[in-house]
Amino acid sequence: MGHNAGPALPTSPTMTKNSFRRTLLLAAAGALLSACATAPLAPPSQATVAEYREALELSGRLSVNYDRDGNLETLSGKFNWTQVPGVVDVALLSPLGQTIAKIKVTPQAATLTQGDRPPREAADIDSLTAQALGWSLPVSGLRDWLQGYATAADGKRFAASPAANSVTTPDGWRLTFVSWQDPTAAHPVPRRIDAERSATAASGQLALRIVIDQPG
Numbered sequence: 001m002g003h004n005a006g007p008a009l010p011t012s013p014t015m016t017k018n019s020f021r022r023t024l025l026l027a028a029a030g031a032l033l034s035a036c037a038t039a040p041l042a043p044p045s046q047a048t049v050a051e052y053r054e055a056l057e058l059s060g061r062l063s064v065n066y067d068r069d070g071n072l073e074t075l076s077g078k079f080n081w082t083q084v085p086g087v088v089d090v091a092l093l094s095p096l097g098q099t100i101a102k103i104k105v106t107p108q109a110a111t112l113t114q115g116d117r118p119p120r121e122a123a124d125i126d127s128l129t130a131q132a133l134g135w136s137l138p139v140s141g142l143r144d145w146l147q148g149y150a151t152a153a154d155g156k157r158f159a160a161s162p163a164a165n166s167v168t169t170p171d172g173w174r175l176t177f178v179s180w181q182d183p184t185a186a187h188p189v190p191r192r193i194d195a196e197r198s199a200t201a202a203s204g205q206l207a208l209r210i211v212i213d214q215p216g
Helices: 013-038 125-133 139-145
Strands: 056-068 071-084 087-093 099-105 110-113 120-122 149-151 157-159 166-168 174-180 190-197 206-214
Touching: 087 139, 099 125, 099 139, 110 125, 120 125, 125 139, 139 149, 139 190
Parallel strands: none
Antiparallel strands: 056 071, 056 206, 071 087, 087 099, 099 110, 110 120, 149 157, 166 174, 174 190, 190 206
């Protein structure tokens, strides 16, 4: 024998209000997710960096991965960079700020000083830093890179932008201008630069990550 269904339970005003609120929240969340999924991404800025400056002063952080006698070595620290026409001064610092090495590059020679040791001198900074530090600091390239410039493999002058942010140099450096201080500025300034070079007859594989904290 069948039984008659009992009377429907009454719905309280509180239950109705909570259900309505949950429905609204779910609808709003769904609309937001839909908008995120369908909204087109803003294209990267086409604006190139500002005009090159011969005089520049800045500081930042440096991470180095390099091959030394078949072993992968990694180090990180800070740096201070000052350049004027014809002269570059670089201070390499530990993560805590202690000076590891001071470098001066002029058209005549490169000089590197570590602590209280006598200064070491060579005709070019690449060979000097390779001998003293175990990896080459490409000072001549960095004069351009820190400002968003480089010489492309075809010999043409390259000016980076958020839309055109990578280039390979004639000496084999692969550069990527990863991020910018303000990518929407009329002339954006690089913030992070990644530079990689395959092993050569003179040195092993080398990768640099440069973060500029205080642009000049």
